[in-house]
Amino acid sequence: MKKILILLITILSFSCSNDDDLTLTNTVDPDGSADVEVQDFMWKAMNFWYFWQENVDDxxxxxxxxxxxxxxxxxxxxDSEDDPAAFFENKLQYIEDRFSFYNEDYRELxxxxxxxxxxxxxxxxxxxxxxxxxxxxxxRYIVPNSNASTVEIQRGDFFTGVDGQTLTLNNYIDLLFGDNDTYILNMANFSNGSIVPNEEEVSLTKEEGLAENPVFISKSFTIGGENIGYIMYNQFTNEYDDDLYAAVEDLKAAGITNLIMDLRYNPGGSVNTTRLLASMIYGTNTSDLFLRKRYNNKLQDQFNDSQLEVYFADNVNGSAINSLGLTQLYVLTSASSASASELLINSLEPYMDVIQIGDVTRGKNEFSTTLVDDRDNSYLYTPSRVNNINPDNQWAIQPLIGRNENADGFFDFTDGLQPDYELLEDYGNLGILGEENEPLLAKAIELITGATGKKDFTVTYPINVISSSKEHSLISGKMIDDTFYDMEF
Incomplete structure (x- = not known):
């Protein structure tokens, strides 16, 4: 595994404006009469960091x-809840919070x-x-070097059942995302506008440790006199920042003057990776504000401006960024585009023309961070401090701790970001990802070249997903404020 990136957003040490340490407000401890070590960690961490702390009476x-x-x-x-998960959900989580979560093993998270x-x-x-x-x-697509890549299944294939059971609203989670590592998909065909089950079956097995490089496709086109770059990027993962920059460098070397970022299946991820990508696309002036953080009132008062403001970057892991320096960006989105995907669009809007094509995004404008039982570090998960985590409590929580606003002060997109050109995927005409005739990519190319009227973009069978495989991963819908790694409080 690559070394986790040490993220120093401000470059300076992250100290508080008035004191050397963040002020933890609660002083009450359990009396030892009950086994509540996990719940105690959860309450104290949430009392301090949670964005909606003031809205939860408990x-x-x-x-x-x-x-x-x-x-x-x-x-x-x-002790009112024996199960820490139930305690988190029933006692601590604000009713409007859709995205905070937990895991009993911080390593899995x-x-x-x-x-x-x-x-x-x-x-x-x-x-x-x-x-x-x-x-x-x-x-939608197959992750390279995975179990699915070894069997006969591809983009655009349909299935209606698992292990002989028809998929329904009531059973799909158990069948597709349950404890069964191996299952059989009951396949189907698209015929005369209908999805019709056939006799074909595909067996799939979940494997530990599958690492997905989020830079799924990177290529360039010369069409109508325009040099166009295209990147399909499926997760903001800081482990692959070098791969992302290599893709951008290759496109710059190819002489592109237009870029299409395909984020339609991107559920979010690292805030810092988002900042790096924005810098690769727009520019590396470290005086340009990328975002401003807003925490709960208790925390907001403890931080100074240099700790709340994040600026564009001029390097990736020590390598100077040779930015594309674009004034326009084309972004492909769907209802599965969330959090960091939306952050990229919102934070670039004050500086360049961002043309959004596809569907309304998911609407996730809060950021989170990983909290563990490391009380000397204000509960912040820090890779260099894993030996300081309470060995008797391996739980981690990932609460929403703030909102990011762009340089214009805009942050309110809880209903999603509206596309400039609405174009849903059509399951009767899905197309091949990265091919210039794939409908969403073709629409962006048309807008760039001005060659209108040559392609029919009518959507006959719109894909309105009610869920997806990525929505059941821990990363789904998460905008991870990873700016605290290797910073002690």
Whole structure:
């Protein structure tokens, strides 16, 4: 595995404006009468970092300090749920919070954020049959070097069942995302506008440690006198920043003057990788504001401007960025484009013309970070401090801790970012990714070249996904504020 990137957004040490340490507000501890070590970590970390801390009564700073016996009351509260997962969801999570989550093993969570997972490599969307509880799946792409890459299945294939059971709203999670490492897909054909089951079966097996390079396609075209670059990028993973920059360098060497970023299947990821990609595309002036962070009021008051403001970058892992220096960017999106994908669009908008093509994005404008039971480091997960994590508590939580606004102060896209040109994928005309006739790519090329009227973009069978394979990964919909790695408080 590549070395995890040490992210120093401000380059300077991350110290607080008034004190050398962040001020942890809660002073009540459990009284030892119950086994609540995990719940104690969760409450204290959420009380301090959670974006909606003020909106959750049970997370109030004085929730237990004003009681006659605060320690006993606090212990009883922590012990009100035996299962830490239920405690997190029922006691701590704000009702409007769609994206905070947890894992009982921080290593599984951090591996997922690095693009490493247990997977068969099949990426697909799930669509509901009209007026029915039944679903069908459509293959989006296959991860190279995965189990799925070794069997007869490809983009555009359909399936309607798993292990002989028809997929429905009630069973698809258990069948496709349950504990069964091996399952058999019951395939189907597209015929006369209908998805019709056939007799074909495909067996797939999930494998540990599948690493997906998110730079799925990178190529250039010369069409109508325009030099056009295209990158399909499927996750903002800091493990692959060098690969991403290599792709951009190759396109610059090819002389491209236009770039199409395909983020339609990108669920998000690293904030810093997003900043690096924006710098590769637009420019490396480190005085240009990329984003400004907004935390809960308790934290916001402890940070100074240099700790809240993030600027464009001039290097990737020590290598100077030779930016494309573009004034326009074409971005392909779908309802599966989320968080860091939306951040890229929003943070570039003040500086360049971003033309969005496809569907409305998912609407995820909060960022999160990984918190573990390392109390001397304000609960922040830091790769160099894994030996400081409480050995009796390996749980990690990934709460939403703030929102990012762009240089113009805009951050409110909870309903998603609207495309300039709406064009949903059509399961009757899906096309081959990276080929210039694939409908979404073809639309971007048409806009660049001005060659209108040569292609019919009518969508007859729109793909309105109700879920997808990536939505059931830990990275789904996450914008990871990884600016705290190797910074001590």
């Amino acid at each position: 997370l109030a700073d004085d929730r237990f300090e004003n009681t006659t016996d605060g320690s006993a009351a606090y212990t009883a509260f922590l 951090t591996n997922s954020l690095a693009g490493i997972s247990k997977s068969n490599g099949l990426e697909f969307g799930l669509v509901r049959f009209e007026d029915s509880e039944e679903l069908f799946g459509i293959v």
